[in-house]
Amino acid sequence: MTGHRARLLCIASLVAIALGAPAALAAETYDPWPGLVQDIFSNRPMNDGNDVIGIEMPARAEDAAIVPVTLRTKLQPGDSRRVVAITLVIDENPAPMAAKFTLGPDANVTEISTRVRVNNYTNVHAVAELSDGKLYVSKVYVKASGGCSAPAGKNVEEAKNHLGQMRYRQFTKSEQGPATSTREAQIMIGHPNNSGLQMDQVTQLYIPAFFVNELHIWQDDSPVLAMEGGISISEDPNIRFTYVSNGAKHFRAEAKDTDGHVFEHEWKVENPGT
Amino acid sequence: MAHGGSVLALLLMLWAPTIARAQEAELPVSEVAPGIFVHTGVTALMTRENEGAIANVGFVIGDSAVAVIDTGGSVREGRQLLAAVRSHSDKPIRYVINTHAHPDHSFGNAAFVGDGTSFVGHKALPRALAARGQFYLDGFRRTMGDVLIGEVRIIPPTVLVEDTLKLDLGRRSLTLKAWPPAHSDNDLTVFDERSGTLFAGDMVFLEHIPVVDGSLKGWLRALGDLTAIPAERVVPGHGPVSAWPAALADERRYLETLATDIRALVKSGKPIMAAAEHAAAAERPRWQLFDDYNARNATAAFSEIEWE
Numbered sequence: 275m276t277g278h279r280a281r282l283l284c285i286a287s288l289v290a291i292a293l294g295a296p297a298a299l300a301a302e303t304y305d306p307w308p309g310l311v312q313d314i315f316s317n318r319p320m321n322d323g324n325d326v327i328g329i330e331m332p333a334r335a336e337d338a339a340i341v342p343v344t345l346r347t348k349l350q351p352g353d354s355r356r357v358v359a360i361t362l363v364i365d366e367n368p369a370p371m372a373a374k375f376t377l378g379p380d381a382n383v384t385e386i387s388t389r390v391r392v393n394n395y396t397n398v399h400a401v402a403e404l405s406d407g408k409l410y411v412s413k414v415y416v417k418a419s420g421g422c423s424a425p426a427g428k429n430v431e432e433a434k435n436h437l438g439q440m441r442y443r444q445f446t447k448s449e450q451g452p453a454t455s456t457r458e459a460q461i462m463i464g465h466p467n468n469s470g471l472q473m474d475q476v477t478q479l480y481i482p483a484f485f486v487n488e489l490h491i492w493q494d495d496s497p498v499l500a501m502e503g504g505i506s507i508s509e510d511p512n513i514r515f516t517y518v519s520n521g522a523k524h525f526r527a528e529a530k531d532t533d534g535h536v537f538e539h540e541w542k543v544e545n546p547g548t
Numbered sequence: 549m550a551h552g553g554s555v556l557a558l559l560l561m562l563w564a565p566t567i568a569r570a571q572e573a574e575l576p577v578s579e580v581a582p583g584i585f586v587h588t589g590v591t592a593l594m595t596r597e598n599e600g601a602i603a604n605v606g607f608v609i610g611d612s613a614v615a616v617i618d619t620g621g622s623v624r625e626g627r628q629l630l631a632a633v634r635s636h637s638d639k640p641i642r643y644v645i646n647t648h649a650h651p652d653h654s655f656g657n658a659a660f661v662g663d664g665t666s667f668v669g670h671k672a673l674p675r676a677l678a679a680r681g682q683f684y685l686d687g688f689r690r691t692m693g694d695v696l697i698g699e700v701r702i703i704p705p706t707v708l709v710e711d712t713l714k715l716d717l718g719r720r721s722l723t724l725k726a727w728p729p730a731h732s733d734n735d736l737t738v739f740d741e742r743s744g745t746l747f748a749g750d751m752v753f754l755e756h757i758p759v760v761d762g763s764l765k766g767w768l769r770a771l772g773d774l775t776a777i778p779a780e781r782v783v784p785g786h787g788p789v790s791a792w793p794a795a796l797a798d799e800r801r802y803l804e805t806l807a808t809d810i811r812a813l814v815k816s817g818k819p820i821m822a823a824a825e826h827a828a829a830a831e832r833p834r835w836q837l838f839d840d841y842n843a844r845n846a847t848a849a850f851s852e853i854e855w856e
């Protein structure tokens with residue numbers, strides 16, 4: 275709930291910026307992070323996340339619409355705490371809260387990769403919530419792309435054709451021996467994930483937002499990963515992650531979008547093991 | 549005396565913008581065929597220094613009217629193009645054709661707004677301008693500055709091309725073709741039959757690495773139909789005016805290499821980050837601005853090809 279509210283607040287403030295002072299000017303003179311900690315995390319204390327959560331992004335957003343990001347948990351094997359959730363915040367984006375990932379208690383997810391839109395020169399924060407109830411933060415700085423790249427879609431008709439398609443893929447993790455049950459998988463969801471914040475230059479109206487706001491992934495009936503998504507997630511949301519197999523024979527995903535569509539799919543796990 | 553002087557100064561101030569406009573330098577153009585004029589942009593990113601003049605722009609003179617094809621990367625470049633038109637013809641500019649939404653081709657539109665001038669574009673151009681216009685203005689304000697970008701207006705077309713459209717300039721007819729997504733999702737080409745000249749917009753790049761901002765697969769598919777256009781020469785979006793269709797060879801090789809490399813990466817389960825680093829690496833020595841665009845092309849192509 276708080277996540278939703280924070281996002282709405284951020285959209286409202288963007289509209290105010292777009293209608294008033296130039297956004298670029300505001301960005302140079304003001305660090306949005308303290309305000310975001312208040313809006314998204316209710317001002318809870320932030321601890322140094324250097325040993326807890328890693329965030330990797332290219333230094334420059336080559337394509338503003340598709341910037342890869344990888345989140346990696348860094349807790350040592352003996353650590354009694356576990357990562358409960360990871361929130362990804364792109365400070366200077368129109369809607370900074372990109373996604374909140376909730377990690378299944380038994381799935382041991384250690385790596386999550388997705389793709390985001392980056393509108394501006396920006397800090398990107400990853401905030402991990404551990405089972406001890408504390409928040410740990412890491413950040414990277416990303417330069418906006420130059421040239422004719424834009425966070426909006428490249429092929430709007432094709433994006434509509436994809437709507438609701440779901441793909442699952444399992445990867446063999448080369449650095450892991452055959453004895454381990456650590457797996458790597460990917461879920462793709464066809465969706466324009468329209469940010470809705472661009473103003474139509476002709477009508478001067480904002481195009482309505484239309485995006486995937488919820489995704490749940492299970493192995494059999496055990497939750498692996500859930501995502502609460504915002505408009506900063508790229509078109510055709512793509513989540514690649516590691517997890518530990520519980521021997522389940524099926525993988526299941528359910529996505530919901532802001533128009534109330536529900537997309538569901540189930541796949542057989544290749545080689546379930548254990 | 550002092551009083552008269554200040555009135556004069558005031559009048560000069562009021563006139564100054566008009567004088568500046570009237571006296572804007574002419575954009576250098578060459579007549580590549582009778583009645584066909586082209587300015588060849590510099591192969592570079594848009595900057596304050598080059599005033600955004602990186603794309604090829606041009607105009608076609610018929611017996612009764614002129615058509616301008618792309619307006620450049622700033623209103624200043626647009627005004628310089630207008631001055632070049634005026635030094636070669638006093639016929640009315642009936643059409644301003646935008647080959648697509650990218651700022652280096654359309655930021656000069658405001659220089660041509662006037663009675664009797666229609667803006668012409670792909671049927672998807674208004675949507676692209678709506679979705680991207682403000683982002684482009686904000687982004688290029690950072691790199692090109694307020695002076696150049698402050699006067700840019702996003703001007704959508706009023707004449708839309710659904711499939712093909714012929715425009716009559718007086719004993720000279722231009723054939724406009726709207727393409728499915730390729731370089732972008734709103735590419736338009738302009739063919740002048742009389743001289744055999746094809747204005748290809750960014751469907752064709754030479755020397756400047758091709759930029760994929762629509763559909764790599766769509767672009768590769770379009771090359772067949774593009775080759776079939778019976779032109780003698782092409783005015784590419786970037787790079788020198790060249791013989792047709794030989795001019796397509798480099799672009800075809802690059803796009804095919806990119807697609808082949810990306811397919812191999814997707815097949816072997818590599819992450820999208822690997823595409824930026826490895827795809828089409830063999831093409832590096834053959835293009836200008838390779839490091840500015842290849843990683844981006846690879847990223848975009850990966851997100852398309854992984855759905856195969």
Ligand SMILES: [Zn+2]
Pocket residue numbers: 422648650731732750759785
């Ligand atoms: Zn272009």
